[in-house]
Amino acid sequence: MKSLSSFFWLVFILLGLIVLLFLLTTKKMPDKPLKTDNPITSSENNTIITPPISSKPILDSFATPDTHDLSTFNQIDLASSLPNLSQLENRQHYYENLLTQSPAVLWQQWQTLQHTQNPNAIRARQLIAIALPLRLRDEFDAAVYHALAAHLTLPETTPYGYVSQIAQLLGQTATEPALIALVQQALILLPNSEPRIPILQAISYSTRLRWNNQFHTELSPPLEQAWQQLQTSQDIALVNTISEGLVSIGAENGLKQLFNSLEPVNFSSLETLQKNNQIVPLSAFQAFKNLNNPDAITLLTETLYHAPPNSLTQQATVHGLMALAINDNDHAVQQLRKWEQYAPESMREQLIHWLNEINP
Numbered sequence: 566m567k568s569l570s571s572f573f574w575l576v577f578i579l580l581g582l583i584v585l586l587f588l589l590t591t592k593k594m595p596d597k598p599l600k601t602d603n604p605i606t607s608s609e610n611n612t613i614i615t616p617p618i619s620s621k622p623i624l625d626s627f628a629t630p631d632t633h634d635l636s637t638f639n640q641i642d643l644a645s646s647l648p649n650l651s652q653l654e655n656r657q658h659y660y661e662n663l664l665t666q667s668p669a670v671l672w673q674q675w676q677t678l679q680h681t682q683n684p685n686a687i688r689a690r691q692l693i694a695i696a697l698p699l700r701l702r703d704e705f706d707a708a709v710y711h712a713l714a715a716h717l718t719l720p721e722t723t724p725y726g727y728v729s730q731i732a733q734l735l736g737q738t739a740t741e742p743a744l745i746a747l748v749q750q751a752l753i754l755l756p757n758s759e760p761r762i763p764i765l766q767a768i769s770y771s772t773r774l775r776w777n778n779q780f781h782t783e784l785s786p787p788l789e790q791a792w793q794q795l796q797t798s799q800d801i802a803l804v805n806t807i808s809e810g811l812v813s814i815g816a817e818n819g820l821k822q823l824f825n826s827l828e829p830v831n832f833s834s835l836e837t838l839q840k841n842n843q844i845v846p847l848s849a850f851q852a853f854k855n856l857n858n859p860d861a862i863t864l865l866t867e868t869l870y871h872a873p874p875n876s877l878t879q880q881a882t883v884h885g886l887m888a889l890a891i892n893d894n895d896h897a898v899q900q901l902r903k904w905e906q907y908a909p910e911s912m913r914e915q916l917i918h919w920l921n922e923i924n925p
Contacts, residue, residue, distance in 0.1 A: 647686065663692060669708065672697060675694065701740060732766070736766070745787045748787045750764055751764050756802070780858045796826065800844075808851075808852040817860075817864050853881040862886070868882045869900070879909075886900060
């Protein structure tokens with residue numbers, strides 16, 4: 566009986582030891598995380614922390630412009646924070662706030678909302694597309710210009726509409742860096758390339774834009790350089806875009822470039838130029854009919870007296886002054902009246918007729 570009791574006590578002690586050992590091996594982990602050389606960077610809860618737009622690494626998207634799509638989360642997050650832009654008061658307040666943002670922030674927002682197609686997000690992108698060019702005129706941002714230029718050179722798989730929107734942003738900006746981006750791309754695109762159409766339209770628009778109510782002659786040099794490269798070109802659309810742009814701006818050096826293109830064919834007729842497909846001088850001649858910059862009158866007056874009589878240069882000069890006179894520029898009318906007595910016989914009768922129609 567005594568030996569049986571001892572046996573049960575031994576079994577009881579062994580069971581106790583087993584339970585104690587189990588408890589020690591399953592001891593609760595400490596509250597403080599253990600140190601490790603490879604800390605965990607993800608969470609089972611997939612918590613996403615989105616920094617405010619103004620602190621996002623803008624340059625990352627510029628480095629690889631062909632990967633311009635942003636995360637769906639960012640699109641939804643920004644879109645959901647927009648006010649109701651169907652209301653006029655909200656639109657006005659939202660737009661005024663956009664004008665206080667930097668170009669980098671506006672560009673980031675425009676990209677973020679790119680694929681969010683609800684009406685409110687579309688309205689926001691339209692307002693940003695108005696504000697961004699205005700801010701780029703006031704605040705130069707090389708990174709934003711670089712990104713916009715890079716997006717013009719995206720692969721052919723890029724939707725036509727996206728390239729068109731980028732071209733419009735640059736055209737509406739109408740600054741020298743913006744125009745350089747457009748002109749450089751226009752020069753390398755093939756004539757039948759689809760994206761070339763909105764790019765040429767943007768060039769034309771930017772050269773006619775009179776923001777701050779003035780002619781921006783700083784836009785002329787990029788066009789002058791392009792014109793020099795086109796002297797033997799048969800690309801009618803591109804040649805006409807550049808020549809008309811030079812005349813729209815009306816800078817002295819730009820107009821001289823056009824006169825230089827006329828000199829080799831000064832005594833040819835327009836019919837001969839057309840027959841021989843001499844696109845460059847023909848385009849240069851025709852462009853003067855659209856001159857608007859009154860600052861060009863001094864150059865035109867000098868050219869009027871010094872150009873060979875009856876030459877295309879002299880005729881183009883008359884067309885330029887007539888274009889200004891038609892727009893009620895009295896100085897241009899006075900210069901033509903003074904020159905009337907010196908005009909070649911073949912031009913005098915037509916000149917008098919024009920002047921009498923403009924200023925009887």
